[in-house]
Amino acid sequence: LPDEEHSEDSIGVANGLAWTQVGGETMLIEVASMVGKGNLMLTGQLGEVMKESAHAALTYAKHLALDLKLKSDIFSKRDYHVHVPAGAIPKDGPSAGITIATAIISEITRTPVHHDVAMTGEITIRGNVLPIGGLKEKALAAARGSVKTIVIPKGNEKDLNDVPKKIRDSLEIHTVKHIREVLEIALTKSLATMEKNGETEPTTKK
Amino acid sequence: LPDEEHSEDSIGVANGLAWTQVGGETMLIEVASMVGKGNLMLTGQLGEVMKESAHAALTYAKHLALDLKLKSDIFSKRDYHVHVPAGAIPKDGPSAGITIATAIISEITRTPVHHDVAMTGEITIRGNVLPIGGLKEKALAAARGSVKTIVIPKGNEKDLNDVPKKIRDSLEIHTVKHIREVLEIALTKSLATMEKNGETEPTTKK
Amino acid sequence: LPDEEHSEDSIGVANGLAWTQVGGETMLIEVASMVGKGNLMLTGQLGEVMKESAHAALTYAKHLALDLKLKSDIFSKRDYHVHVPAGAIPKDGPSAGITIATAIISEITRTPVHHDVAMTGEITIRGNVLPIGGLKEKALAAARGSVKTIVIPKGNEKDLNDVPKKIRDSLEIHTVKHIREVLEIALTKSLATMEKNGETEPTTKK
Amino acid sequence: LPDEEHSEDSIGVANGLAWTQVGGETMLIEVASMVGKGNLMLTGQLGEVMKESAHAALTYAKHLALDLKLKSDIFSKRDYHVHVPAGAIPKDGPSAGITIATAIISEITRTPVHHDVAMTGEITIRGNVLPIGGLKEKALAAARGSVKTIVIPKGNEKDLNDVPKKIRDSLEIHTVKHIREVLEIALTKSLATMEKNGETEPTTKK
Amino acid sequence: LPDEEHSEDSIGVANGLAWTQVGGETMLIEVASMVGKGNLMLTGQLGEVMKESAHAALTYAKHLALDLKLKSDIFSKRDYHVHVPAGAIPKDGPSAGITIATAIISEITRTPVHHDVAMTGEITIRGNVLPIGGLKEKALAAARGSVKTIVIPKGNEKDLNDVPKKIRDSLEIHTVKHIREVLEIALTKSLATMEKNGETEPTTKK
Amino acid sequence: LPDEEHSEDSIGVANGLAWTQVGGETMLIEVASMVGKGNLMLTGQLGEVMKESAHAALTYAKHLALDLKLKSDIFSKRDYHVHVPAGAIPKDGPSAGITIATAIISEITRTPVHHDVAMTGEITIRGNVLPIGGLKEKALAAARGSVKTIVIPKGNEKDLNDVPKKIRDSLEIHTVKHIREVLEIALTKSLATMEKNGETEPTTKK
Numbered sequence A, B, C, D, E, F: 001l002p003d004e005e006h007s008e009d010s011i012g013v014a015n016g017l018a019w020t021q022v023g024g025e026t027m028l029i030e031v032a033s034m035v036g037k038g039n040l041m042l043t044g045q046l047g048e049v050m051k052e053s054a055h056a057a058l059t060y061a062k063h064l065a066l067d068l069k070l071k072s073d074i075f076s077k078r079d080y081h082v083h084v085p086a087g088a089i090p091k092d093g094p095s096a097g098i099t100i101a102t103a104i105i106s107e108i109t110r111t112p113v114h115h116d117v118a119m120t121g122e123i124t125i126r127g128n129v130l131p132i133g134g135l136k137e138k139a140l141a142a143a144r145g146s147v148k149t150i151v152i153p154k155g156n157e158k159d160l161n162d163v164p165k166k167i168r169d170s171l172e173i174h175t176v177k178h179i180r181e182v183l184e185i186a187l188t189k190s191l192a193t194m195e196k197n198g199e200t201e202p203t204t205k206k
Ligand SMILES: [Ca+2]
Pocket: A001, A002, A003, A025, A026, A027
């Protein structure tokens, strides 16, 4: 997976941690929204399980949008495109779920994601975070790059023992049970603030 | 299948009992609804038979909604997403039918499902409950967890003899012929009350 | 195929006779209609030929609806779901054609089907009834259950010789050339009455 | 292929001649139209080439409808269903083209087809009739049944030598180059009359 | 490929030159348009490459229609059907591109195509004509029939040496780089005239 | 890949550099837009990865269009057709991403592309340019033709050492990290000018 330069907090992009045959990798997930009809476009040679993860993430984002009092036509009159570079490398599995959810929610709330946070975890449509595989390799990959903080499922707490102490000490590690906890860590603004401020509309030309 | 924490009565989620090569398992089924066009989204690596079960459950739910005098646009102007974690594990068979129906009906009536009830049974579009396989293994799985009550098809009554007495004594076991009986046991409010109260509208931002 | 209890004359359900490698079987066919866009949903692991049969049955039902002066939006603004339990057992062949047609026409005219009538026969879109296979095994299956009357294609009259006399005597057997003859036997009201009474509208909440 | 009784001149049904491994056969083609959105439904286990033939026939019928000054919404607001019994027998090839076209045009003009005419020939979207295979076997099949007249492509004139003289003498044989010639022979009213009379509207309940 | 009689200049039909394992062939391409929703129907057992060629031809035709100031709803409110007889013979490759384009443009401008012109060449969506294979065999096929003029890609000029002198002398041969040059040769009216005359509307009943 | 004459700066066409088993190649990419419903048509035997690249390019173009203050219905009420001649040659991979993006953006801004510029690079939906393979072969192909300037990903800078010095000296070589840099080099007008001038509407007949 390519090492795109990613040194700024940006809207609609989040750092995931992938696990391949050759070890762990950081993996950028990009989300863009545009005037549309409520479709979800998925590119980057994603497998069936990863595509379903993206749909689960989108469904959760729609529920959160109600709580945040966002206008419902941000989904019905827009299309969402989730792209995972590099385009020619097949990717699969459910562990990018919370990363996709974070990128989508960043896009709909126009809130940047901290560029030095990386994350891994399966998401359910109610926002629960389920455990994933390859934690050790993913932690090593995070430490190799410019990542300072990683977010992992509570259900993987036991696997932290397998991660070398040096790596654990070099990273701020959060274990979470729900995507709302992920968002508090990864987004540059807290959800509580957004809920108070009421509608946060995407800047779209109409 | 993952052991998501599930210690509260929630709307749109119900406990199923699955039967795999390695024994019985509890299996959460999540349902979320959102502004849409009447589509049914199915994720969690469901096989063809299980997908058809979900369609049968939805058709029954639409008929029940008429009896409960719910507004018909809860189906025509909303989408329903049924997700069965964990996302990477293939699942199939008709035995989740009544669990899917219960989760959908919980969602459309905004009525929580008792978190300590688990169930198994095929559903037909008229709401009849048909027998399933693996009753013994499913009962064992229910007893292992925090489940107090299980609902099974009348047609499986004969298979109760295969379940160890200790397990039978530790669980409240209901045998049913129709999904309405399941709902009386699993939902926190009775259908009769709902029918009296008239329309029970989902809280949706418009 | 499961032996659902079916002891009442009901709307939208009819008894078919199936022929499998292990002999004949009775087979319930359920039809439900709901607010929709004119779609036909087919579940129960139906093969291609059986799906085409259902489409042929629906087309005939649409033509009959004109004769009965039913409102045309009972098809354009509703969806029809044909389900054949049990959900996990693959089924195929054209011989359920007249059973599907009977269940659909029961549903659109809100007329119950006699629960002790079973039937078998291919249907064409003009309502002609064509011969089927396995008549002997089907007659035996009907006699085993609570069926009193069977309806079979005129083209299978010759095959009645293969049915044991005892079975033939225990059943009322009708041979038919057109689905209208089937409906006169299977429905609890005659088509002539319906045509006189004019529009018979399904009770649908709008 | 089944020998449906077909002893009356009917609307929307025409006799084709098929050629299979076991010889020639007569083959009924049924067409029904209904309130719809311009779709063409094809059933009877038709292969790809035969499906394309049906589309070619429909396109020609649309062009002819302009000449006959039929209302254009007989296509845009109706669906057409072409069914070829028996439902379980696979059929393919382009030679049913003119039979399908005749049945469709019978349906849209509400003009019966002579029940004792059978035909075979490929059709193009401009209405040209192209030669087919198996003429001898098809002629034999026609003579075996109640067919009095057959219509064949001009391009098959040379193959008539292969047909036994006795058969040729027992049938009225027409060779044609365009579907308009077929229609003059097969329909019970001439196109010229229809064109004079102006609009011939199908009797549809609205 | 069949030798349909084609002795008149017609609208919506053009002569192509095909190259098969058994040599060259002339090949008629028929186009019909009808009231519709902007769809392109392709029949005649066309392979993927040939289908894409037809889409390229249609896109070019849409651009030309702007230059000719044709009403834009000739595409958005009509369907186009491209059929290549004989219906049972599989056809593929990009070399029918300019023939399909010519037939479509004949249809939309209501301008007949010279029946004694045949052509071969790949088309791009900007109307460029690219070289094709089998020029020699195609020229021989053209000479065998009633074709007087052939149009070939400039990029195949070098291959003319392979064509016997006798054949070259018997045909008028044009080499072209753009479809506009093809149209000047094949259509019975020049594009310049059409552009001057302004809108040339197809005679469609509405 | 064919050597179409391409000696003028044109709208909606850009020079790519492809890498095949037999070496490098220049490859024209054509884009045409037309009245439509927001669809993207892709022809030229493109593989899955290349199709996804085109979708990524289109998504980026939609975002850029907002910055350029183009009317949003240039996407919702138009279709885009991306064609890569020659039509019969299969093509795949992500490296045509920036070429497709350039051709699309040329088309929507009605700005010609310099005909002597060629380019290669994967694009992400945020417009980032990622490295590609076969740089040496592509540079050689560019030098063989009439190309004067090539644009390559910054991430391929290290691979320039593999390119013979003579070739490097004969070409103007730009390394880029974002598609905006590509557009400044390849388009005949700068984006800054377009942004100042406000809306640049495609000349479309309505
Ligand atoms: Ca990486």
